[in-house]
Amino acid sequence: ADPQIGIYGLGTMGAALALNMADNGIEIAVSNRSAGPIAEFMTRAEPFAHHVTALDTLEALIDALPTPRLLLAMIPSTAPMDAFLEQVIPLLAEGDTVIDAGNADFHATRARSAKLAEHGLHFVGLGVSGGEDGARHGPSMMFGGSEESWTGLQPILSKIAAQFEGAPCADRMGPDGAGHFVKTVHNGIEYADMQMIAEVYDLLRHGAGLLPSEIGAQFARWNDGPLESYLFEITGKVLSYDDPLGKGPMVDAILDRAGQKGTGRWTAIEAVKLGQSATMIEGAVAARAWSAEKALREVAGAALGADRAGVTPDVEELEAALLAARILEYSQGFRILAAASEEYDWQLDFARIAEIWRAGCIIRARLLDDISAAFREGAPEGQLFLAPRFAPVLERGIPALRRLVSEAIAAGYPLPVLSSALAFWDTLRQPRGTAALIQAQRDFFGRHGFDRVDGKDAHHGPWWG
Ligand code: NDP
Numbered sequence: 001a002d003p004q005i006g007i008y009g010l011g012t013m014g015a016a017l018a019l020n021m022a023d024n025g026i027e028i029a030v031s032n033r034s035a036g037p038i039a040e041f042m043t044r045a046e047p048f049a050h051h052v053t054a055l056d057t058l059e060a061l062i063d064a065l066p067t068p069r070l071l072l073a074m075i076p077s078t079a080p081m082d083a084f085l086e087q088v089i090p091l092l093a094e095g096d097t098v099i100d101a102g103n104a105d106f107h108a109t110r111a112r113s114a115k116l117a118e119h120g121l122h123f124v125g126l127g128v129s130g131g132e133d134g135a136r137h138g139p140s141m142m143f144g145g146s147e148e149s150w151t152g153l154q155p156i157l158s159k160i161a162a163q164f165e166g167a168p169c170a171d172r173m174g175p176d177g178a179g180h181f182v183k184t185v186h187n188g189i190e191y192a193d194m195q196m197i198a199e200v201y202d203l204l205r206h207g208a209g210l211l212p213s214e215i216g217a218q219f220a221r222w223n224d225g226p227l228e229s230y231l232f233e234i235t236g237k238v239l240s241y242d243d244p245l246g247k248g249p250m251v252d253a254i255l256d257r258a259g260q261k262g263t264g265r266w267t268a269i270e271a272v273k274l275g276q277s278a279t280m281i282e283g284a285v286a287a288r289a290w291s292a293e294k295a296l297r298e299v300a301g302a303a304l305g306a307d308r309a310g311v312t313p314d315v316e317e318l319e320a321a322l323l324a325a326r327i328l329e330y331s332q333g334f335r336i337l338a339a340a341s342e343e344y345d346w347q348l349d350f351a352r353i354a355e356i357w358r359a360g361c362i363i364r365a366r367l368l369d370d371i372s373a374a375f376r377e378g379a380p381e382g383q384l385f386l387a388p389r390f391a392p393v394l395e396r397g398i399p400a401l402r403r404l405v406s407e408a409i410a411a412g413y414p415l416p417v418l419s420s421a422l423a424f425w426d427t428l429r430q431p432r433g434t435a436a437l438i439q440a441q442r443d444f445f446g447r448h449g450f451d452r453v454d455g456k457d458a459h460h461g462p463w464w465g
Helices: 012-023 036-044 046-051 058-064 079-091 106-118 131-137 147-160 178-207 212-222 230-238 263-273 279-292 294-304 315-344 350-356 367-377 388-411 416-428 435-446
Strands: 005-008 028-031 052-054 070-073 097-100 122-129 140-144 170-174
Touching: 005 012, 005 058, 012 028, 012 036, 012 046, 012 131, 012 147, 028 036, 028 058, 036 046, 036 052, 046 052, 058 079, 070 079, 070 147, 079 097, 079 106, 097 106, 097 147, 106 122, 106 178, 122 131, 122 147, 122 178, 140 147, 140 178, 140 350, 147 170, 170 178, 170 350, 178 212, 178 230, 178 263, 178 279, 178 315, 178 388, 178 416, 212 230, 212 315, 263 279, 263 315, 279 294, 279 315, 279 416, 315 350, 315 367, 315 388, 315 416, 350 367, 367 388, 388 416
Parallel strands: 005 028, 005 070, 028 052, 070 097, 097 122, 140 170
Antiparallel strands: 122 140
């Protein structure tokens, strides 16, 4: 049978997606820039070899596909993607679809969509989450592109996606950059969730004096309750390991310098550009940036003192606090999605987004079921933190979070994510905030003017005479 889709790029993610397709009986054609990974792939694809056609070159791959073609590239979504597009545009026919399944900046995806459209071609930005294992056994996928491309791709994506209660975790988010944008915000939420976990770990480890294995066991217990999520699950596991090269816990042997490829930072930047601020995500990006300054932290620790006091967080309170923080973190993430949806006219379906994040992706969490339900019920002002179904959880969780953050800050622990959750909450629940004074200052130094509360027409303060 003819291949249904071509896959170019058999690195970690491309090979995993291709194996997933072949395993699900989808006829595929594959190729790679260099030859080695093609041979290696064919060895791994042995059990499903009858569904796979391997081609030596990109030209041959394109030739092997029936029109309208579906050509999926899993290569770096930066300059290599642009070079790839230059190469394929003359080889494709009107109506063909090129899919970028990498982690692209959605601005690049929008520009590439426009460029391919000039040639009568469709460009799809497909967000794929779940890492290598997800790609192999069922990722969560966020499609951005035309209806025509979706019609062609949907049967394939539905088969290979993670399934939640029988429904595939893959859907069309909207046109052009919508899929990559939703994937970017997914990663921003992932950053915040990871950092929040690290902050609690720090408190339990250094504040309460627990061993990593004890903290791991606690995360495993939390993972049996409302905090159930992939990140809690793996944290429990990670903390249970010892260093095979030493006697101590594995986590102690790892250099405390976090890497980042940019999606968390993009989320924070896009939020700011959209006139929003996702402070919990920004806090997580900041924490990774500061973590990279290891040498400086050593100098500063010696000069300023690194000591901090003990804390005694109550485990049940912690659970309530973390649940509240997670609701606020998702609130922030969905607010960015709402702002982008408005700006780019994507008409994102927030309940659906929460649903396709329930399985396959890194931020999958029990809470997402409630989040999708909250959107379907109609959250007041579109704000998750105002959703009636979260009221009892927040009523208990916010005071717990307040006690946790106060105790930790008094003892000298940095909580860039957990503390900014409270700043967000405490700002948005104040009908009258501090901005009147900001407006007065702006008017004083820059004659910027202000609106009056009584609606009267005085645009400048008396300081201007
Ligand atoms: P790998 O490094 O494993 O594979 C990279 C692939 O891209 C290889 O097939 C490589 O070909 C090819 N490639 C690199 N440069 C070029 C080029 N200039 N022209 C043609 N082909 C090129 O990367 P991953 O599979 O991890 O990542 C691929 C994409 O998936 C990235 O956009 C990444 O952000 C995204 N992603 C990764 C995730 C992960 O968990 N790793 C999760 C979700 C998305 P060759 O073999 O010839 O070098």
